[in-house]
Amino acid sequence: MAACVACHKHLEVEIEPDEDDDVQMGGSASGKAPAAPPQTVPDDVHLNCGCHFHWDCLLEAYQITECPSCGKSIASTSPGGAQQVLCNLNNEGGLQEDLDILPLLTEESYLRAYPEERKCRAFLEFCREGDVRAIIGMLQDDSDDEDDDEDMAESELPGRKIGADELLRYQDPIGEMQSGLHAAVQAQSREIAWLLLLLASNLPLTEIPAEVFQEAETLGIMRGLTEDKTDIRNMKDANGKTAEDLAKVIGGVWTGWVGNGRLAI
Template identity: 70%
Template structure:
């Protein structure tokens, strides 16, 4: 078997089985079956230069444009777009000519700026239009200390309307712009995902759009979740953010049309 050029170990990985598989069928609730053995799967990233890596080993050693082992150029260009192609073999099978440059770029960025991991996860949920996941992040009590320090001056207020609102360090997350993704904001992403529900939520929490402009059901939903708008006058209005192409969320909405008909031209998505 070939080995990883970085750690010189076989190109495989051991993974713990799912928890439900750790119990024998029909076993009593008071007795556990012996711990299940680790399952072994292939873990092989073969670059175009011929070098093989474990995925984690490649992430740890990755250098832009060149193989971290032999220093050969591993980038190619297709239709003007740079790629890093590989043959990936894992538990899902074999994938040939897979472009892993976006993943490598993402991981390299997070290695340099680990404090942005939560904000990037939030933005990815916005891109997917995953309203529930965004809500879960906003309600997450486990705020990183770094986020608390950065956002201690005026955070979005969140908490039950029956008691004192709790300040959560999410101000920066709400207004984060992706430096490796055309400076897209969460509102840009929500518009592209055609999620009006998510757009309303972001406007409620991170814009100065007058509260009278919001439908009653938006307030009812926010109240049921324990979410309230904090002070926004001294903060960047999310509607003013522009991507690397100089486009606001409203500009993108105009291009998409459809669900955004009636949203543009009235300062709902732009100021």
């Protein structure tokens, strides 16, 4: 079996079982559920140069265009002309062949350099997925550093708290500077768009649908003072386009939203 060229260990990793798995195993005589043993799964990134890495080992030594072990080029050009890094990735999800891992490598390398942005990027990802509950949960969560899991604990620098205003107005530095509103428009999620307009714009509250307003009020999240803050409708991506500019191109669910001040001032 091939080994990781960085650490020389087998291309596998142990993962801890979910709590649900422990519950399914049943209780012991003491009344406590026995801990399920760790599960061994593949962890093999097979680059096109022939070298094998664990995912974390590759991240530690990552270079954009060259294998950090043999020095050969691992970059290629996609049919669309973009740079890509293809590999065969075998992990707990199974084997994926000719997978472009450049976006993942770029994001993980960025977050290792700027761990304080991990929470902001998670928020933006929820906007892209249209996950209203997750977004509301993050906005409600303004004080529980101790209860966060390890990844979330790394999302904030010592002494620095990521507040709701920063989450709402975050722009993706490795994703064409998109805001949450850009992401919602691209995902064609009107529910997310209304929520962001309620919380991070100066759109008159009388123009917010009553059900959106009432649900937010019930959950204890509401617009604060916005006069001295950037209106999310004014945010432009790296191409100089607002969320309304993007809506014009997409059309569809955004018919009736363009030109009336909902997405642009």
